[in-house]
Amino acid sequence: MLGFIGSGSHLTERCRVRRRRGSRCSRVWSESVEGGLCTGDWREFRAKLVLGERDVAVKKDCEWCHLLTSAEPGCLLLANPNFFGENQVYFRHAVILLLQSDEDGAHGIIINKRMKTQLKSMSTEPNALSNNRIYFGGDVGETLFFIHDYADLRNTAEVFPGVFCGGYEEILEAAERGTINPERVKVFLRYCGWAPNQLQDEIENKVWIPAACSKDVRPKELLC
Secondary structure, three states, X not given: OOEEOOOOXXXXXXXXXXXXXXXXXXXXXXXXXXXXOOOOOHHHHHHHHHHHOOOOOOOOOOOOEEEOOOOOOOOEEEEOHHHOOOOOHHHOOOEEEEEEEEXXXXXXXXXXXXXXXXHHHHOOOOOOOOOOEEEEOOOEEEEEEEEEOOOOOOOEEEEEOOEEEEOHHHHHHHHHHOOOOHHXXXXXXXXXXXXXXXXXXXXXXXXXXXXXXXXXXXOHHHOO
């Protein structure tokens, strides 16, 4: 039986926890904002710090991308093809959007493995998303994830700047009303999962290369 990430409650709660905990950089950013030193996305502020060390100027709202030393929700994981030969070949050249990473483990979805299958082949009742192509999201479970750029839908969580996950029922209702374009919704089947500390161990062993980037340089698969 397929599971639908429709309520968004799980991811929404993860996002709340992430904001409560924050990182050292996000706390410095918050203090800078309160002190009137800067405004905007704390990720952009961090990019300025990282790229500033390389004498590269980062202007507000510009395009940027840099590597990370550890995974964080919303980052991209780039697969090292040297680690995926005959086994797990679907990870070769994979780009994964990390949705969650904390002491309970991590999970994300592969975003660049589109399948020939349409959603209607997995549902008995036709709906506004029936003709949408499905992306192979990973090797765990039978869950469907719905990624889009509609910020005003209920029961969704922002998983990347300007990119949201969840709201399945809301997506269908809005599509039936004609207020959203179903073609701007990407459907992902299954996901990638890691046990506690497993992902960081793999990153340290160069299996995955974590990177952060601005929304302007996000992969085309996230350009809903």
